[in-house]
Amino acid sequence: METIEMIDLLTSKPNQLKGLNKMIAIQPIQKARHSSNTRGFSLVELLIAMALILIMAAIAVPNYLAALARANEASASASVRAVISAENLYRNTYGTFTTLQDLGSEYLTDSLLANGAKSGYRFNVTPGGGNSAGLQFTVDGTPALSIGPSATGFRHYYGDESAVIRFSLTGSADKPNENQ
Numbered sequence: 001m002e003t004i005e006m007i008d009l010l011t012s013k014p015n016q017l018k019g020l021n022k023m024i025a026i027q028p029i030q031k032a033r034h035s036s037n038t039r040g041f042s043l044v045e046l047l048i049a050m051a052l053i054l055i056m057a058a059i060a061v062p063n064y065l066a067a068l069a070r071a072n073e074a075s076a077s078a079s080v081r082a083v084i085s086a087e088n089l090y091r092n093t094y095g096t097f098t099t100l101q102d103l104g105s106e107y108l109t110d111s112l113l114a115n116g117a118k119s120g121y122r123f124n125v126t127p128g129g130g131n132s133a134g135l136q137f138t139v140d141g142t143p144a145l146s147i148g149p150s151a152t153g154f155r156h157y158y159g160d161e162s163a164v165i166r167f168s169l170t171g172s173a174d175k176p177n178e179n180q
Contacts, residue, residue, distance in 0.1 A: 065149055072153040075119035076141045077167075080159045082109060083125060083139045087161070096134035097161070100125040120144050120152025136161050140172065 041049075086108035087097050100123060104114020112118040121141045128136030141157035158166045158173035166173045 062149065065151075069120075069151055069153050072120040072143070073155050076121040076143075076153060076155070076157055077165060079113055079118055079121065079123060080139055080141050080157045080165050082113065083123065084159045084161075084163050084165075087125070087137050087139070088163070091134070097127040097137035098125075099127060100139075117144070121157075142172065 083100065083103065086103045089108055090103060090106065091097050100109070100114055100116060103109045103125070104111060110118075113123060116123050121143055124140045124142075126138050126140075128134065137160060139157075139159045143151060143153035143156070145152050146154055146156075154169055155167040156169075156171060156173045158168075168174075
């Protein structure tokens with residue numbers, strides 16, 4: 001409202017605006033004026049915000065990748081345990097150990113594990129051959145990528161008919177020497 005309209009309003013209805021009429025009549029309404037300097041953020045402020053976001057990302061991303069590798073290692077250990085249990089169940093049913101694909105076709109493992117890869121690891125099951133056919137098997141879990149910051153895991157897993165899971169950080173894990 002303009003100042004003139006306010007004065008007309010005050011003079012036409014003085015009883016309705018008892019205490020307010022003096023305050024409004026004395027102070028005319030002024031339009032808010034924005035200077036061009038008060039709009040948005042300055043370039044320096046935006047650069048500081050970007051730098052803070054980048055610093056937080058530099059701290060968070062390596063921790064996330066390390067947690068992901070630990071989760072993959074835990075899943076790989078559980079998968080080796082599942083294969084050992086499935087092999088023992090298969091042997092109790094059919095009298096011999098078998099391959100990973102056969103375990104999957106008998107629905108003793110999930111489809112991802114039956115295809116040989118799960119949670120960033122590759123798995124291989126080898127039933128015993130020759131004189132040990134049907135009496136032995138080995139299962140190996142190897143990380144798909146074990147070098148660099150985006151490694152899917154660092155441990156190599158090994159299991160066999162003894163139902164003991166072994167791991168190695170330096171290379172493929174295998175059956176220990178009989179002399180150890």
